[in-house]
Amino acid sequence: MDREQEEMQFLGLFGIYKEAFKIMYSWRRLLGQISLVLILPLSVIFLVHMEVSEVLLSKIVHNEIVLDDTRAGSPTYNKVSDVLSSEWTTYWLFKAAYFTILLILSLLSTSAVVYTIACIYTGREVDFKKVMSVVPKVWRRLMATFLCSYLFFFVYHILAFVVLVICILGFGSTKAFFSISVVLIILFLVGFVYLTIVWQLASVVTVLEDTYGFGAMIKSKALIQGKMGVTALVFLKLNFSFAIIQxxxxxLVVHGASLGIVSRVGFGVLCSLLLFNLFLFGLVVQTVLYFVCKSYHHENIDKSALSDHLEVYLGEYVPLKARDVQLEQYHV
Structure with a gap:
């Protein structure tokens, strides 16, 4: 990134995109290596999960229909029941393995890309070997932030459920119930988007600052103030693109049996390439957005301090201290 930090506060949506594309093009070799090792497997696993889940669920649904049409207690009933139990076990074990691998690859990818962009920002020499040596040590901090974010989402959904129950009990039989439900759904979606934005930026904060977990969430919340419009647009555009690919x-692939195996494989490869590029672009954009928010709040990052703390000392990742990155405020 060749922009002065003071200038970054003025970047809008397209300015952030332009900066992200510039980084991806200038450092395409290094980011390509990271993508092939971490992000491409992440994309493939996500898409393969959709196909495998569909196959497993179709078998389960078929056997449940057979079970409903079979006399209870008969040998056939017991056999189908055993098969169904085994299929449900397989399905949930597959889901557990999928979410575990997806989480690990997501955290590793975030660590690698954010660390790389920060090195680029400071002008520090960075290569694939150095990135991969730092990543395993950074992702543990990201795990703590993820768990805190998950707790926030869990509590948020519990509160939303309680509000829904109160709404049904209080207004379920009235004409205003529909209007109230629409308003509550809109408020729920707004809150969900807000929490997601806070969590995503908190991941960048976790890698680049000495705070993680709840502290990173609080810091992220403070950073997006004043830049909520552009951060929301970035989030919505990325997720809209993700929904299109999905x-x-x-x-074309999961339900595209009529297209033939060759066409389905071709579309599968195309979707994988689109998805892994979107994942990479999203991580680069999040990191650029972090620097934009820092600049907006007049928090000037000392590049030399950031560069020093991005190095690996004695085989351990040393996070930024608050006095290094909390930054002295500049005035314009």
Whole structure:
């Protein structure tokens, strides 16, 4: 990034995109290596999960229909029941393995890309070997932030459920119930988007600052103030693109038996390439957005301090201290 930090506060949506594309093009070799090792497997696993889940669920649904049409207690009933139990076990074990691998690869990818962009920002020499040596040590901090974010989402959904129950009990039989439900759904979605934005930026904060977990969430919340519009647009555009790719894969590959095996494989490869590029672009954009928010709040990052703390000392990742990155405020 060749912009002065004071200038970054003025970047809008397209300015952030332009900066992200510039970084991806200038450092395409290094980011390509990271993508092939971490982000491409992440994309493939996500898409393969959709296909495998569909196959497993179709078998389960078929056997449940057979079970409903079979006399209870008969040998056939007991056999189908055992098969169904085994299929449900397989399905949930597959889901558990999928979410575990997805989480690990997501955290590793975030660590690698954010660390790389920060090195680029400071002008520090960085290569694939150095990135991969730092990543395993950074991702543990990201795990703590993820667990705190998960707790926030869990509590948020519990509160939303309680509000829904109160709404049904209080207004379920009135004409205003529909209007109230629409308002509550909109408020729920706004809150969900807000929490997601805070969590995503908190991941960048976790890698680049000495805070993680709840502290990173609080710091992220403070950073997006004043830049909520552009951060929301970035989030919505990325997720809209993600939904399009997911929909294409589901319709052309998962449910595209009539297209033939060759066409389905071709569309599968295309969706994988689109998805892994979107994942990479999203991580680069999040990191650029972090520097934009820092600049907006007049928090000037000392590049030399950031560079020093991005190094690996004695085989351990040393996070930034608050006095290094909390930054002295400049005035314009």
């Amino acid at each position: 929909g294409l894969f589901e319709n």
